[in-house]
Amino acid sequence: MYGLNWRVMAEFVVLGIESSCDETGVALVRAGTDLVPQLLGHALHTQVDMHADYGGVVPELASRDHIRRVVPLTRQALAQAGLALSAVDLVAFTRGPGLAGALLVGAGLACALGAALDKPVLGVHHLEGHLLAPFLGADAPRFPFVALLVSGGHTQLMRVDGVGRYTLLGETVDDAAGEAFDKSAKLLGLGYPGGPALARLAEAGNPAAYALPRPLLHSGNLDFSFAGLKTAVLTQIKRLAPQPLTDAQRANLAASAQAAIVDVLVKKSMVAVAQSGLRRLVVSGGVSANQRLRQQMDAASAQHGVRVHYPQLHLCTDNGAMIALAAAMRVQAGQAAPARQYAVDVLPRWPLDAL
Ligand code: KG4
Numbered sequence: 356m357y358g359l360n361w362r363v364m365a366e367f368v369v370l371g372i373e374s375s376c377d378e379t380g381v382a383l384v385r386a387g388t389d390l391v392p393q394l395l396g397h398a399l400h401t402q403v404d405m406h407a408d409y410g411g412v413v414p415e416l417a418s419r420d421h422i423r424r425v426v427p428l429t430r431q432a433l434a435q436a437g438l439a440l441s442a443v444d445l446v447a448f449t450r451g452p453g454l455a456g457a458l459l460v461g462a463g464l465a466c467a468l469g470a471a472l473d474k475p476v477l478g479v480h481h482l483e484g485h486l487l488a489p490f491l492g493a494d495a496p497r498f499p500f501v502a503l504l505v506s507g508g509h510t511q512l513m514r515v516d517g518v519g520r521y522t523l524l525g526e527t528v529d530d531a532a533g534e535a536f537d538k539s540a541k542l543l544g545l546g547y548p549g550g551p552a553l554a555r556l557a558e559a560g561n562p563a564a565y566a567l568p569r570p571l572l573h574s575g576n577l578d579f580s581f582a583g584l585k586t587a588v589l590t591q592i593k594r595l596a597p598q599p600l601t602d603a604q605r606a607n608l609a610a611s612a613q614a615a616i617v618d619v620l621v622k623k624s625m626v627a628v629a630q631s632g633l634r635r636l637v638v639s640g641g642v643s644a645n646q647r648l649r650q651q652m653d654a655a656s657a658q659h660g661v662r663v664h665y666p667q668l669h670l671c672t673d674n675g676a677m678i679a680l681a682a683a684m685r686v687q688a689g690q691a692a693p694a695r696q697y698a699v700d701v702l703p704r705w706p707l708d709a710l
Pocket residue numbers: 376485505506507508509532533534536537548549550551554640641642644645646671672673
């Protein structure tokens with residue numbers, strides 16, 4: 356069986372394909388028994404401009420664009436790595452969660468390549484990709500750790516004891532942190548996705564200008580709730596109406612919204628770390644690119660004697676590298692047996708703790 360062979364492969368190359376939402380990413384990672392995983396090539400196309408006119412991701416357009424991009428991006432990643440397709444030992448793809456049609460594109464290419472090359476394929480959990488992304492950097496964490504996963508669709512605190520050993524500690528009961536950024540940004544007239552734009556606008560603002568709610572901050576559990584934030588931002592805008600917001604008011608609202616989100620994320624992470632008895636924290640997912648979150652998390656961690664790790668900035672949002680890496684780490688940990696089975700079956704809904 357192939358799964359058994361993997362344990363003794365000293366060195367192997369994984370091609371990773373990400374197509375769960377609005378980014379097409381393809382990357383090559385070299386890993387092995389005594390190797391620090393190494394990113395060999397990495398190509399990415401974001402559909403942000405295409406969806407911006409609609410104010411959010413249009414699933415059918417996303418699927419079609421993945422189809423257009425995924426093969427040229429694969430060629431690009433291979434060229435960057437200086438490798439031929441024949442050098443690939445394992446083809447990994449995002450199996451879920453995500454948009455069904457979008458996932459099918461990556462799964463379809465992975466299975467086609469696997470079958471053509473006579474190489475095994477492995478479907479990867481998108482959030483496991485985010486979770487493990489910090490291992491592709493100079494400051495790789497060590498197990499066990501607490502992980503704060505903050506993306507456009509998820510906000511979770513997990514205890515991570517090893518590859519595939521994940522315990523959910525708490526999660527959002529409504530909107531995700533990234534969604535809170537995006538919805539607040541939309542109310543301020545910023546484009547889609549608004550997270551990075553809101554963060555830029557906030558630089559000129561005063562985070563204490565408006566007292567926005569920090570829901571569940573003292574709830575005694577590790578759950579989050581962000582749906583009330585957009586209502587609070589809207590209430591402030593209406594309060595200032597009918598005058599249009601001045602630039603200073605917009606910047607102040609952006610800064611206050613960002614401060615509210617970051618405050619809750621940092622405080623709950625510190626509670627989770629304290630409760631776990633661990634001294635290590637990983638923050639990953641698209642929102643982990645946020646500079647205020649990093650600054651505040653660094654400061655709180657220093658105060659509590661916690662070591663905090665992030666993905667490299669260009670690997671925070673969706674990409675193929677984290678998918679290739681997660682596949683490599685899974686097979687190395689004996690947590691997955693990639694097979695020469697080319698069934699294009701994706702899991703649009705797939706809880707991480709079901710792994
Ligand atoms: O992980 P990701 O690329 O996709 C999902 O798996 O959802 O995360 C995208 C989310 C979006 O909501 C985006 O606005 C947010 O991450 N984001 C940011 C920043 N960069 C991306 N939010 C705040 N500040 C940023 N710098």
